[in-house]
Amino acid sequence: MIELRGITKVYQTGSQTLEALRGVSLKIKRGEFISIMGPSGSGKSTLMNIIGCLDTPTAGEYALDGDRVAGLTFDQLAVVRNRKIGFVFQNFNLLPYATAWENVELPMLFDGKNARKRKERITELMNAVGLIDWRDHRPSELSGGQQQRIALARALANDPPILLADEPTGNLDSRSGEEIMVILTQLWKDGRTIVMVTHNDHISAHSQRIIRLFDGMVQS
């Protein structure tokens, strides 16, 4: 499903060159629950961004469902992000002026779903994350755990087969973090592919397989 071969990412800042990824190759099968671990600066988030089509590699090949991502246009990549991949960020990345309901609705609006379908799906997801009563609240009126659950609901809005979570519990207390992990585990059990970046061994224990990065390379 996800296949990376010799992925390199080089950042150029002025005269300085930083190699964030150095020839990373890996395969993630449909329905796997993978944790990407490694110290700060090892390239975990960069790898996650490339898998999520938020960033492009400097060199190497990335194929998603057999399609070469490098061959897709900007708008085709947008469709991939909209339908195939759901994102959960460490800092939630919710729109601050939109309500919880509207934040969850956004991916479906971009997908052109009609009002009835959107309403049904948002209700289902808000119920699933236990926040239907908070539907009209803005992110600033919600706790960190609640915001992350809204972000999770938004990631699932278009029912994507892949869920990418970058330190999903990083900004949460342990109880909220555990709640998020329960949901993620359930989503994996329901058949989704989950790729999660984490520092935390306890959190990574929920996954099937751990990929360890060090200095931009896969260690194990």
Next chain:
Amino acid sequence: MNLTLPRFFWSEYRKRRKKASLITFALFWGTLSILLLMAFGQGLTTQFQVAFSGLGDTLIMVSGGQTSLEFEGLPKGRPISLYPEDVDYLKERIPEIMRIAPESYNSFQVSANGKEINRTVHGTTPEFALMRTQIPQMGGRFLNSDDVAKGRKVAFIGWKVAKDLFGAEDPVGKQIVIERIPFAVIGVLQKKIQDSMYNGPDADQIYLPFYSFRQIDNRRRINRIHIQPYDASQSKLIEARVRTLLGRKYRFNPDDRYATSFWNTIENNKEGMAIFKGIEIFLGIIGALTLLIGAVGVTNLMYAVAKERTKEIGIKLAIGARRRVIVEQFFLETLFVFAKGTFWGFILAFNLVHLIRLAPINYDSFGIEAYLLRPVFSLQIFVAYMAILGILVFLSGIFPALRASRSNPIESLRYE
């Protein structure tokens, strides 16, 4: 048409409208200021032109003088007078003349309604009205050819004469007495701004048919001949030919500048027009600089607000927004803010201009208010303003969105 996204954009805009209101106000204020500034400038120029043409339209006035050069054995210092027959003499010989009229005047005691005043009384022909902007008020008329031919005892009076003799009453049909001869008032001069004059403003003058005037002033010579050419560009030519013809008739050197006197309003007008043009250019520069300052302020604000939303663009791109959606949203928001700000600025400026124009002008002693209280709203300036500001605002409003939507979403997501 699928209105789901525009509806969503509208709902997002409404939530951010407090932030947008600053831009809207800047656009409103800029539009109001520029349009008012230009309206007052345009009005000032127009009023200068109106005042300039208060004396007459494309007019050459000739009067007699005194020779300053010896000519064909005749000494210098000879007085040169003009006579009624000179009018036909010149008209027959100069085909470039469209209208010509004699004018004699003198000061007389004028009485009516138990009041007596001293005013300049003129004798002339109907052509005079067309050349000297003598427009009658409703219900009256100027002198006609029958009045002149039949020596009718009628008079056309200035509005101040009417006020001085008849107060608020309508003088048309009433009599005024000059040198014990009664004249029926046939018309009153419409109020006008006049910044050039001889013997005072036309508001204070009384006009009689040329031959009727001769009954109260039997001097044969006339004071002036008024000439209007077919083509204003021929005024210098006509002036030269008049000098030559009168020089031949009254035996003076055509190059003698003092033998006859010319008041060529066409040539004066050219100088006046140069001043008006200068004023227009000056105001244009002020307007352009004001527009530039305003545009820099507004575009800066637009750019800052749009830039501030880079992360928002990143979030939207990350969850599947296409480039078109991002640009469309910023375009529609910019369009709405621009339309709202400039619309209210336009409405207020337009109504203020028309409200100010309703203010009365004191024609009896027109001062600065005669020039300032008649601003002119120019659609051309408004269109030019909208075009220039529109381009700048749209560029500044959409550019950050265009840039953000062309880069990898992660770059926008990282923007703080």
